[in-house]
Ligand SMILES: Nc1ncnc2c1ncn2[C@@H]1O[C@H](COP(=O)(O)OP(=O)(O)OP(=O)(O)O)[C@@H](O)[C@H]1O
């Protein structure tokens with residue numbers, strides 16, 4: 163019995179997935195991220211919180227090199243994924259983004275069928291051996307995103323014809339279809355009603371069994387509900403990072419306290 167307990171506990175020990183050191187981001191003359199150091203653990207939900215414009219989305223986009231697509235954006239410092247530098251010239255950003263997937267604030271399904279939205283990534287990365295295999299990946303991804311039952315009879319219908327909450331879950335299915343190791347979510351529930359929000363939150367908790375999830379949220383209730391670790395950003399600085407419970411009940415930095423008690427933001 164004792165041994166079993168130890169084994170069970172051992173499976174819950176988190177390992178480091180992403181390690182960021184001295185990260186700076188500039189957009190032209192704007193210094194958006196200032197010397198940020200953070201460790202993102204595997205099989206953990208990490209929440210990024212902080213007032214509007216503090217750099218949450220900017221830092222999130224560093225983690226899968228989405229900032230590469232913004233001309234005036236310059237990123238420096240080091241970000242390691244499983245010990246490998248993701249900014250190394252030999253890293254293909256497209257491959258990286260299959261490993262470090264992203265879900266945006268506004269659902270953005272492709273103008274394609276529901277099936278093709280989910281099949282897109284596995285097709286370009288050659289993840290399916292044949293049509294049956296691809297069907298299987300599509301079904302599993304839609305199930306994992308808690309939308310299979312709603313769409314299984316209309317997989318050929320356009321993804322853009324779904325409701326906002328369904329579209330967001332479709333985008334989550336699309337992101338998980340390439341079997342990412344990390345899922346980045348930038349305010350994934352801001353366009354959703356409370357029911358769809360609850361579904362997505364449940365899903366995030368489920369995804370944590372397999373992946374590492376980083377979520378940007380303006381809702382402190384949401385951060386408290388879904389995350390185990392919380393990072394508080396303010397004016398481009400990572401002010402405080404720790405266990406979510408500690409950040410919300412016993413913050414060390416006065417800026418964190420002001421934010422969570424509603425005095426700044
Ligand atoms: N594409 C861009 N071009 C120029 N400046 C940008 C760009 N994106 C962000 N910034 C600037 O970088 C800073 C951080 O912005 P960012 O979008 O990361 O903040 P945020 O914390 O995600 O805010 P919000 O909560 O409003 O989404 C801001 O000063 C913003 O104006």
Ligand SMILES: [Mg+2]
Pocket residue numbers: 218219220348378
């Ligand atoms: Mg943002």
